Amino acid sequence: MKLIYLLPFLGVLLAQAGASELPDLGESSQAVFSAQQERRIGESIMADIRRSRDLYDDAEVTDYLNALGARLVANSPDSARPFEFFVIRDSTLNAFALPGGFIGVHTGLILSAQSESELASVLAHEISHVTQRHLARVIAGTQKNTLTSLAAVAVAILAARSNPQVANAAVATAAATGVQSQLDYTREHEREADRIGLQLLGASGFDPHAMADFFGRMQKYGRLYENNAPVYLRTHPLTSERIADVQNRVESLPYRQVPDSLDFQLVRARLEAEEGPAQNAVSVFEAALAEKKYSSEVAQHYGLARALLRTKDYTRAERELALARKSGAHPMFDVMALQIKLSAKQPAAALDVCRGGLKRFPQHRALIHGCAETMLQTGAAAEALSLLSSALKTRDNDARLYLLQAQAYAALGKAVPQHRALAEAYVLQGHLTEAVVQLQMALKNRDGDFYQLSMAEARLRQLRELEKELRKPPQP
Numbered sequence: 001m002k003l004i005y006l007l008p009f010l011g012v013l014l015a016q017a018g019a020s021e022l023p024d025l026g027e028s029s030q031a032v033f034s035a036q037q038e039r040r041i042g043e044s045i046m047a048d049i050r051r052s053r054d055l056y057d058d059a060e061v062t063d064y065l066n067a068l069g070a071r072l073v074a075n076s077p078d079s080a081r082p083f084e085f086f087v088i089r090d091s092t093l094n095a096f097a098l099p100g101g102f103i104g105v106h107t108g109l110i111l112s113a114q115s116e117s118e119l120a121s122v123l124a125h126e127i128s129h130v131t132q133r134h135l136a137r138v139i140a141g142t143q144k145n146t147l148t149s150l151a152a153v154a155v156a157i158l159a160a161r162s163n164p165q166v167a168n169a170a171v172a173t174a175a176a177t178g179v180q181s182q183l184d185y186t187r188e189h190e191r192e193a194d195r196i197g198l199q200l201l202g203a204s205g206f207d208p209h210a211m212a213d214f215f216g217r218m219q220k221y222g223r224l225y226e227n228n229a230p231v232y233l234r235t236h237p238l239t240s241e242r243i244a245d246v247q248n249r250v251e252s253l254p255y256r257q258v259p260d261s262l263d264f265q266l267v268r269a270r271l272e273a274e275e276g277p278a279q280n281a282v283s284v285f286e287a288a289l290a291e292k293k294y295s296s297e298v299a300q301h302y303g304l305a306r307a308l309l310r311t312k313d314y315t316r317a318e319r320e321l322a323l324a325r326k327s328g329a330h331p332m333f334d335v336m337a338l339q340i341k342l343s344a345k346q347p348a349a350a351l352d353v354c355r356g357g358l359k360r361f362p363q364h365r366a367l368i369h370g371c372a373e374t375m376l377q378t379g380a381a382a383e384a385l386s387l388l389s390s391a392l393k394t395r396d397n398d399a400r401l402y403l404l405q406a407q408a409y410a411a412l413g414k415a416v417p418q419h420r421a422l423a424e425a426y427v428l429q430g431h432l433t434e435a436v437v438q439l440q441m442a443l444k445n446r447d448g449d450f451y452q453l454s455m456a457e458a459r460l461r462q463l464r465e466l467e468k469e470l471r472k473p474p475q476p
Contacts, residue, residue: 035081035100038133042100047430049086049104050399056087056107059366059400060332064267065105065123068116072124075203077196078131085123091275093218095122097129107271114217116264117201117210124197124204125211132196134189194246207258209250215243265296266332269303278310298327305336314344331357331364338370350374358387365395372404381411399428416448420456427463432470436463 049055056062062085069085083101088094091108098104103126113119129135194211201208273281285304287293294300305320317340325333334357341350354371361367368391375384385408392401402425409418419442426435439460443453 038135039082039100042098042102045098046084046086046102050429051431054088054090056089058087059369060335061087061110061267061270063365064263065110067263068120069103069123069127072120072127072200072204075200076127076131081131083127083130095126097126097135099135101130103127103130111268111271111275113214113268115207115210115213115258116260117207117258118214119264120204120206121197121201121208121211121214124200124206125193127200128193128196129189132189132192134193191242191245194242195249198246198249202253205258207256208253209255212243212247212250215246219243260295262296262298262327262330263332265299266302266330269296269299270306270332273303273306273310278307281307282311298324302332302336305340309336309340309343312343314340329360331361331367334361335364335366335370338367338374342370342374347374347378351378351380363394365391365398369400369404372401372408376404376407376411381408384408385412396424397428399425402428414447415445416442416452416456418442419445420452420459423459423463432463432467436460436467439463 050057065085065087066083069083073079073081073083081101083103085103085105087110088104088106090106091111092106093109093112094106095109096104103123105122109122110119113122198208198211201211269285273285275281282304285300285307289297289300289304301320301324305317305324308314308317308320318337321333321336321340334353338350338353338357341347341353351374354367354374357364357367358371368387372384372388375381375387385405388401388405388408392398392405395401402421406418406421406425409415409421419438423435423438423442426432426438439456442448442456443460446453448456
């Protein structure tokens with residue numbers, strides 16, 4: 001399912017979140033969703049996004065983006081607000097903020113960033129849209145319009161983040177309901193997000209000049225390609241006044257040379273290695289290494305190893321990975337080594353890689369995923385269960401960990417905890433009905449102890465109450 005197809009359902013989600021009960025306080029700035037309502041809207045949208053093929057569900061890239069985002073959020077005006085950053089598999093240059101602190105970034109934008117500060121500048125801008133509650137303020141600006149009008153504004157704004165063609169249709173709908181003027185209001189929000197985003201960059205140790213550099217390059221691309229300008233340029237309109245404002249603000253700031261982290265370099269190399277035909281990716285990295293055209297030789301060797309893995313040249317992949325490892329230990333190197341051994345059908349060697357890697361990086365999520373799968377493949381279900389149960393103590397929002405835990409329980413013949421683990425995975429994936437079925441199956445098995453069955457019964461009651469709440473018709 002394409003991400004943009006999710007947007008027409010926002011009207012229903014707004015109603016479920018209580019949008020139809022917005023207080024009429026006279027001033028649009030006051031008539032906004034509560035933070036809890038915004039979060040619920042965002043979670044409803046994310047449930048569909050997590051089921052879509054557009055989501056780039058990779059632990060290493062996602063965790064890097066969340067770490068970068070958390071560094072910025074810590075210096076934001078609303079640092080206590082929960083944020084979640086996710087990646088969309090799309091070569092277009094775009095990023096967007098959803099209600100409730102959910103921020104999506106296209107793979108194309110990560111690849112286009114010429115420095116970590118540039119990527120941080122985009123995240124800072126989107127974080128500012130959330131902390132300033134721009135979407136809620138725009139919707140509140142409609143005041144006494146109907147719920148249909150509120151949904152039309154929200155759909156138009158969110159659609160513009162992902163697909164200009166669909167955005168045009170959404171804007172037309174908004175105009176038909178008499179709320180087109182509210183979309184113009186977002187132009188001021190862009191300037192506000194720029195201003196606060198610059199403050200976040202400086203406070204977080206990044207170079208604020210990177211925002212001006214990014215905008216300048218986008219404006220140049222827009223002139224070169226006209227109607228085929230980058231999506232980010234079309235969905236975040238760059239006026240001359242807006243660019244001048246950013247440039248004026250950074251001119252008074254001292255230049256700060258901020259080196260890119262190795263994590264940033266490796267994540268970009270990984271995404272680049274996955275672009276296009278495998279052999280083309282190999283050629284790109286080989287040429288860069290031969291001509292010494294790179295900002296990180298380590299990342300180039302790592303990227304070439306990943307590209308070679310795609311061509312099933314495992315010997316050369318290991319050789320390139322060994323060259324990258326000369327710089328020192330890094331969890332992404334261990335994950336890469338594990339993937340090479342598994343792809344080469346060397347499970348025993350893969351298990352050795354796991355045990356060494358987990359000693360060095362016991363909290364690295366991608367390594368935990370890969371090692372649990374390896375243990376299950378090699379018959380070490382008890383070891384896998386121990387690893388997964390420990391990881392879930394601090395990562396109980398990871399559906400994949402629950403799915404792997406369910407496999408481990410199944411291998412050990414423990415039906416009740418198997419169904420309970422599957423239920424939790426389904427809840428996180430947005431499949432509430434399937435989660436209820438799994439808990440019902442757990443209770444029918446009756447092979448668990450009193451504590452396990454009591455926990456299953458209590459969780460089943462919780463999910464049934466949640467189902468009832470979601471089925472309630474929206475209030476007029």
